[in-house]
Amino acid sequence: MRRIVCTVLLWMAAGMTALLAKGVPAGTEISNFATVSYQMDGVSYSTTSNTLSDRVDQIIDVNVVWNDASPVIVANGDIDKVLTFKVTNTGNGEDTFTLLYSADAASDFAVTDPKIYIDTNNNGVFDPSIDNEAYSLTLAAEASTAVFLVADIPADSYPSGSISDNLLEAKSTIGGSGTPGTVYPDAGVDGVTAVDGMNGGVDKQLGTYEIGSELGVSLTKSATPESAEVATGTLIQYDIAVALQGNGSVENLVVTDPIPSGTTYVAGSLKLDGVALTDAEDSDEGRFDGNAVEVKLGTATQTDTLPFGRMITFEVRIE
Amino acid sequence: MRKGLLYLCLSVLLTSVMHAEISITSESLQEKRINKQLKWVKATKVIPGTKIRYLNTVSNTGEQAAEDLVITNPVPKHMQYLEGSAKCAGACTITYSLDGKVFKAPDKLFVTEMGKKRKARASEYKAVKWVIERLGAKQRSSVQFDAVLE
Structure with a gap:
């Protein structure tokens, strides 16, 4: 008993x-x-x-992910632009991680005055007056917190599409050798042995800023039938006016327009600014691929004194 | 509290040993690569995912044979029994339990899940039982099973 x-x-x-x-x-x-x-x-x-x-025993590990879905769009001279990361303690015990910023050498431009903030109020959004600037983060096992990289964009004239890649690293203060399986006797919680896990107790992730386009491209399309009464066989001419809003350059500008259903493209009718283009894909800007017309305008630039404007025309016949 | 408990258990153990000449010792082992070979050594580095071998050695130090030896080992909490890992040194019958009370062969263990009856998974076993017919005087034998830390 x-x-x-x-x-x-x-x-x-x-x-x-x-x-x-x-x-x-x-x-x-x-x-x-x-x-x-x-x-x-x-x-x-x-x-x-x-x-x-x-x-x-304690497995030490950390995972860093970049949480913005796509590059954060910025403009030259912007201040306090935010990249959002998530740091997770993927180990099985509490750990304190050192947070480290570094610029990625492959970037088009480098940010200035980078600072790291921790999402103190845990709402996933950077609150300048609430969240604390910090370079170490203590997390319980399986816990995660948003971490913000806040930096200034140089007051330069980087063209739109220029990118700046920035690394956020989180490294265990118990281990963090970078080599999985490294053992730290008695260093874990309650004095247990600690072991670097799959990521070696350290992880880093890139976050990207991108200089946005300040330009808008506008397309204005109009249709002119050859006669007031539209019936089978009627010829319709389409005009597409391409314009830019704002000053600057747009690269690789391509205008594509599918032929409306119930109509047939009139072979050889494609023109750019009144100059005929062949339907084949060749050295001129235009082509008809069987379904749509496509005109490659290349780099489009507009200034106050040199406005940009192109006119694409083509004809279809009603079936 | 736990120390008191230990003394209580020790005293119980000592009483049992005085009664008869059979003793049972439990060891936990883990695999370690030594000179490119995997060997089972005393478990010292136990992390989630580690496979532990529980080895129970039964010794008969007396002058008489023991019969109908029934060894039971609850699968430790946080550990999952590994299918087919229960073994014994000689001949034995091995059965398993889902509640620590009723022991059956694997093909007779069932679990009801969302109204449907299915075969129990090895990871759901809560205890292992080995039955050895006889252990002669001055003889020892062993039983074992492997489990993985959750």
Whole structure:
């Protein structure tokens, strides 16, 4: 009877530590024991083994993701532009991570005055008056927090599409060697052994700023039938006026227009600024691919004194 | 609290040992690569995903043979039993339990999930039982199983 009581209590002791959904927390005790019952001279006996207790060691790991869906659009001279990252403690024990910024050499331009802020109020959005500037972050096992990189864009004249790649690194202060499997005796929570996990206890991710286009491209399309009464066989001329709004340059400007259903493109009718273009894909700007007309305008530039404007025309016949 | 418990268990253990000459010792082992070979060594680095081998050695130090030895080992909390890993040194019958009380062969263990009955998964076993017919005087034998830390 006494043995049974003992067994039950041991089970309870083993069950006291909270179980997490993923990965048993570092420091948890894993207990094991076995019992044997047997017969000797027709008498039943029973005995219990020693109780093993293995403590769960700490896996150290961290994951950094860049949370903006696409490059953050900025303008030359902007200040306090924000890149949003998420740092997750993917280990099984509490850890403090050092946060480090570095510029990626492959960038078109470098930001100035980069600062790192932690999402103090945990709302996922940068709040300048609430969130704290910090370069270390303590996270419980499986916990994550948004981290913001806040930087200024140089007051220069980088063309639209120029990018600036910026790295945010989070590195464990318990481990963080970068080599999975590196062991740190007694360094984990409650003095357990700590081991660098899959990422080696350190991770970094790129976030991107992109100089936005200050230009708008506008297309104005009009249709002119050859006669007031539109019927089968009627010829319609389409005009597409291409213009820019704002000053600057747009690269690789291509205008594509599918032929309306119920009409047939009139072979050889495509023109740019009144100059005929062949339907084939060749050295001139235009072509008809069987479904749509396409005109490649290349780089389009507009200044106050040199406005940009092109006119594309083509004809279709009603079926 | 836990220390008191330990003393209680120790005293119980000692009482049992005095009664008869059979003892059982439990060890936890893990695989370690030594000179390019995987060897089972005492478990010291246990992290989620680690495979642990629980090895129970039964010794008969007496002058008489013991019969109908039934060894039970609850699968430790936070550990998942690995299918087919339960073994014994000689001949034995191995059964498993989903509740720690009723033991059956794997093909007779079922779980009801959302109203449907299905075969229990090895990871759902809560305890393992080995039955050994006889352990002679001055003999020892062992049983084992492997489990993975969640």
